[in-house]
Amino acid sequence: MTDLDRALADIVAIRSQLTRGTAFSGYGPAAFAATAGLALATATAQTLLLAEPDAQPLAFFGGWIVAACGAVGLIGAEMRARARRHTGGLGNAMIHDAVEQFLPAGASGALLALVLARVAPESLWLLPGLWQVLVSLGIFAGIRVMPRGVALVGAWYLLAGLTVLVVTSEARSLSPWSMGLPFAIGQGLMALVIRAAPEADHAEG
Numbered sequence: 080m081t082d083l084d085r086a087l088a089d090i091v092a093i094r095s096q097l098t099r100g101t102a103f104s105g106y107g108p109a110a111f112a113a114t115a116g117l118a119l120a121t122a123t124a125q126t127l128l129l130a131e132p133d134a135q136p137l138a139f140f141g142g143w144i145v146a147a148c149g150a151v152g153l154i155g156a157e158m159r160a161r162a163r164r165h166t167g168g169l170g171n172a173m174i175h176d177a178v179e180q181f182l183p184a185g186a187s188g189a190l191l192a193l194v195l196a197r198v199a200p201e202s203l204w205l206l207p208g209l210w211q212v213l214v215s216l217g218i219f220a221g222i223r224v225m226p227r228g229v230a231l232v233g234a235w236y237l238l239a240g241l242t243v244l245v246v247t248s249e250a251r252s253l254s255p256w257s258m259g260l261p262f263a264i265g266q267g268l269m270a271l272v273i274r275a276a277p278e279a280d281h282a283e284g
Contacts, residue, residue, distance in 0.1 A: 106225070108274040110157040114150040115266035121146040122259020132253035136203050139253050140192065150266075180224075184217030204247055207257045211240030214265070226276035232269045239265065 125132065125142055132139040188210050195202050215236035222229055239261035247257055 106154070106273050107157040107161050108270040110153045111266050111270035111273065113153050115263045115270065117146050117149055117153075118259050118262035118266060122255040122263075125255035125259075129255070132255065133204075136196075136200070136253065139255070140203075140206070143258055180221035181217040184213045184220065188213045201251075204251045204253055205244065207253070207261075208240045208242075208244035208247065210258075211236045211243060211261050211265075213240075215240065226272055228272035228276065229269070232265055232272060235268055236261070236265050 121142055125139065129135055129138060191209060191213075192206055195206060215233045218225075218229060218233035218236065222233065243257045243261060247254065
């Protein structure tokens, strides 16, 4: 390895350390508040349109997958715009790092749904609670570069997921509100935490 190669490798390593050690200011409260509303809207629509969610699991989970994609789009768009304005040249690297931290939890949730649908469709009622637990793990994975209050959001999703599993264990049935309420409260709480954080205040200025 030449001196130039070593120097370039050192620069990449330093840049990576800066990215991972800097609080990510790309998250904005507006997108998270909008996703809270999206969760409530989805739960309301399914309550009105799906008389028996257990008899229509594809429609039930399809609706929530569409809502999740919409939420990712809203958060991603705001994240890119804010990161470019407030993190300088590290913006793209920090977005990549943020996605990388949450990706294992997201991929696990998708694979878990596929496996349950294939080998144990009678156990699909477990998915809402399990998905919330996985969201909490994704949040805790990225906590070092997020506002300290985000730990409360992670704790909420963990508690909500376990509670949903207990509450739905008797009937073992799907309910739009077992998804809608936990995610609406969790996303709303995330919006409040980010809004109150110093990084958010600086970003708004």
